[in-house]
Amino acid sequence: LGDVQERVGDLDLAEKYYEAAIGLKSNYLDALYTYGWFSYSIRPDVGKMEHSFRKMVEADDHDFRGFHGLGYALYMRAIKESNAAVRRKLIIEAALQTERASNLKIRQLNVVVDFGEIARLVDADLAIRYHKHAHSVLDDPLMSQLPANRGTLGIKLLMSPGYLGIKSMEEKRAL
Secondary structure: HHHHHHHHHHHHHHHHHHHHHHHHOOHHHHHHHHHHHHHHOOOHHHHHHHHHHHHHHHOOOOOOHHHHHHHHHHHHHHOEEEEOOHHHHHHHHHHHHHHHHHHHHOHHHHHHHHHHHHHHOOOOOOOOHHHHHHHHHHHOOOOHHOOHHOOEEEEOOOOOOEEEEEHHHHHHHOO
């Protein structure tokens, strides 16, 4: 019901349904996943985002989505952190979470792009490897046509307001 309400634009009701679903089953992976990304892009709240993805990784250590989301939530916290030592710790934890995700799922373009974005803050060589891997996903006739790779990649600008839709293969390659 949360997904339906989000699609029709009733965000208050969507949030209520996501929270109710998680309240009924605290390890409901799909609800945690959707609510985590809802808390990133629709109703920005990095605390709720991080909490949702932490619950996912606690519930299932084989679902790459939880590690991917948790890594990105930690990255989001790090960007806004003014204390350099805390920021560094968050970046390292974010990189470790995305590394765990990459060991589980490395064919999905948006995941590889996010890994590269986080890795560039920790290890430039690793970021370059992710960049090259993203190109290999785009160049592979099977991987490039996976449903998750064919659609638009949504990019939320982090340092200024805005949102980009990356649609074409050329735009994805440039990203």
